[in-house]
Amino acid sequence: MCGGIGTRGPGEKKLEVDRRRISDRIVKLKKDLDDVRRHRDIQRKKRHKEGIKMCSLVGYTNAGKSTLLNALANAGQKTSNSLFTTLDPVSRIVSLSNHLKVVVSDTVGFIYKLPPNLVEAFKATLEELYHADVLLHVIDAGNKSYKRLVSAVDAVLKELNLQEKPMLMVFNKIDKIDSAQLGRIKFQYPDAEFISALREINLDVLKDKIKYFITLGTKQFLLKIPFSAMEVLDYLYKKAEVFKVEYTETDVKVWVRTNTGYLPYLEKKNVVINEI
Structure with a gap:
């Protein structure tokens, strides 16, 4: 005899199993969402750092x-x-x-x-x-x-x-x-x-x-980069919109559009900055 008074039938046991599986699935999905949020936060910070x-x-x-x-x-x-x-x-x-x-x-x-x-x-x-x-x-x-x-x-x-x-x-x-x-x-x-x-x-x-x-809030500049600071050119390709590059006997002239927040770095590299 099965399913008598005070006992649980197979249908009720299956319901409990299903509920437990759903609960476990919800926990896993919440963890996955938290992982996605952390991953996206890392990506955003990296993009912000790179401008x-x-x-x-x-x-x-x-x-x-x-x-x-x-x-x-x-x-x-x-x-x-x-x-x-x-x-x-x-x-x-x-x-x-x-x-x-x-x-x-x-x-x-x-x-x-x-x-x-x-x-x-x-x-x-x-x-x-x-x-x-x-x-x-x-x-x-x-x-x-x-x-x-x-x-x-x-x-x-x-x-x-x-x-x-x-x-x-x-x-x-x-x-x-x-x-x-x-x-x-x-x-x-x-x-x-x-x-x-x-x-x-x-x-x-x-x-x-x-x-x-x-590009709202950015400005255009003519930069003169000394040959001793050529790493700045690679920096500009990553951080700015580069319109033109011209090599002279004394330096490298670069026409760019960039955020003014990058100017202190350029000044430290002895780059001559002229706003256009």
């Missing part, structure tokens, strides 16, 4: 963020129409111009009225947004409900206290709409950029706009 700027892609799910990341960085990030294709933040170095580089980070696709517990669950990816110099809000231009989707993303950014971050609106998939529809969207959002990541349309224009945002 590399960062922009993050945000947007409603299926807006084409991963495709855009691929197009900008020629990477192989997985793309899909499914929710949450990007569960782990994916970052790539993107070359803009004149040795100027930026880290572009993909994030999880937003959904309408994102539940608070879901925001917490994906905090390891969403926290990248707080450290970005500029947000690229990617929108599916071919979605008839694009206005609602724009509002949904704006609402999430407000929930995360990110509404004051510098942000560039990017309407993607313009190859999927006709010229009349494109004209209407341009009229409604005159400051946005309009691209097709899949067809690589207007990506150079987008890169120029990203460059504009990440």
Whole structure:
């Protein structure tokens, strides 16, 4: 006789096992999220030390963020129409111009009225947004409900206290709409950029706009580097936008755009600094 009064049947024992497995899984996932956060923090500190700027892609799910990341960085990030294709933040170095580089980070696709517990669950990816110099809000231009989707993303950014971050609106998939529809969207959002990541349309224009945002607060200089401090040239290639290099009999002239925070290092190396 089994399953009598005061005894537990096989179904109840299986339920306890399932609960224990779920509990163990939750503990493991929380540990994995903590590991991701620590790893991302190390990466951010390294980028900050090296003076590399960062922009993050945000947007409603299926807006084409991963495709855009691929197009900008020629990477192989997985793309899909499914929710949450990007569960782990994916970052790539993107070359803009004149040795100027930026880290572009993909994030999880937003959904309408994102539940608070879901925001917490994906905090390891969403926290990248707080450290970005500029947000690229990617929108599916071919979605008839694009206005609602724009509002949904704006609402999430407000929930995360990110509404004051510098942000560039990017309407993607313009190859999927006709010229009349494109004209209407341009009229409604005159400051946005309009691209097709899949067809690589207007990506150079987008890169120029990203460059504009990440170089705000920088200045252009003509530097004269003594031959005894040639290591400075390598430093500038890593830290600044180098326009031109000219070797003379007495020194090396370099035209750059850089942050003024790097000037004390250059002065210690006896570099002559002239603001242009």
